[in-house]
Amino acid sequence: xxxxxxxxxxxxxxxxxxxxxxxxxxxxxxxxxxxxxxxxxxxxxxxxxxxxxxxxxxxxxxxxxxxxxxxxxxxxxxxxxxxxxxxxxxxxxxxxxxxxxxxxxxxxxxxxxxxxxxxxxxxxxxxxxxxxxxxxxxxxxxxxxxxxxxxxxxxxxxxxxxxxxxxxxxxxxxxxxxxxxxxxxxxxxxxxxxxxxxxxxxxxxxxxxxxxxxx
Amino acid sequence: xxxxxxxxxxxxxxxxxxxxxxxxxxxxxxxxxxxxxxxxxxxxxxxxxxxxxxxxxxxx
Numbered sequence: 081x082x083x084x085x086x087x088x089x090x091x092x093x094x095x096x097x098x099x100x101x102x103x104x105x106x107x108x109x110x111x112x113x114x115x116x117x118x119x120x121x122x123x124x125x126x127x128x129x130x131x132x133x134x135x136x137x138x139x140x141x142x143x144x145x146x147x148x149x150x151x152x153x154x155x156x157x158x159x160x161x162x163x164x165x166x167x168x169x170x171x172x173x174x175x176x177x178x179x180x181x182x183x184x185x186x187x188x189x190x191x192x193x194x195x196x197x198x199x200x201x202x203x204x205x206x207x208x209x210x211x212x213x214x215x216x217x218x219x220x221x222x223x224x225x226x227x228x229x230x231x232x233x234x235x236x237x238x239x240x241x242x243x244x245x246x247x248x249x250x251x252x253x254x255x256x257x258x259x260x261x262x263x264x265x266x267x268x269x270x271x272x273x274x275x276x277x278x279x280x281x282x283x284x285x286x287x288x289x290x291x292x293x294x295x
Numbered sequence: 296x297x298x299x300x301x302x303x304x305x306x307x308x309x310x311x312x313x314x315x316x317x318x319x320x321x322x323x324x325x326x327x328x329x330x331x332x333x334x335x336x337x338x339x340x341x342x343x344x345x346x347x348x349x350x351x352x353x354x355x
Binding site for chain 1: 324327328331332334335336338340342
């Protein structure tokens with residue numbers, strides 16, 4: 081039976097001690113009303129430079145989808161079947177586009193000082209996301225299960241050891257690298273992307289420098 | 296592509312300029328990204344309806 085809003089008592093819905101109420105209030109307050117998926121943007125957003133954020137996000141969707149398909153068959157599949165090769169290539173090239181679009185997005189936001197107007201956390205989450213994405217890509221190259229992965233692991237171990245992380249992050253351990261690549265790091269990328277998008281929707285798209293001066 | 300052809304791939308072409316050493320492929324990708332960045336700044340964004348655009352500008 082569906083519970084109607086009118087059937088709930090005011091006390092039941094507004095009790096601040098109820099953690100469900102508090103969580104609902106927090107979720108509802110994450111972005112201003114109507115800004116979660118806006119269909120209109122300020123006029124200055126009509127520029128190609130503002131497109132690269134969503135292009136990065138679109139590439140990420142393809143990366144995750146193709147990665148899910150690869151995980152269905154595993155290395156024994158993507159190395160030997162033509163469909164596996166195709167999906168593997170989709171995964172690689174969507175990552176290439178992801179990073180290419182993200183770097184152009186980064187340049188655009190850097191030169192328009194996108195941290196203005198209380199957007200510092202938006203900028204910081206973007207920078208951290210860039211770093212975590214590089215780590216995800218690195219563990220992906222280590223998970224190819226071929227000679228290239230072995231070579232990258234052998235070359236990379238000295239760098240990881242030099243920062244003292246080799247004891248618990250062993251790039252020569254393909255099982256550990258695969259799990260970091262398909263579980264831990266994508267989780268980090270996903271959460272940071274969510275945070276980044278919520279912050280963009282919360283504070284709005286940054287105006288160009290000249291637009292702010294005119295305003 | 297067979298496994299043998301992957302092993303037999305030759306080394307990439309590199310450009311050496313003082314302490315800088317970069318593969319031609321990486322340099323080309325950086326060049327394309329810079330070109331894309333410049334184009335994104337100068338190429339006009341298509342607008343379907345100027346009236347609607349004006350309304351959007353005034354709605355904020």
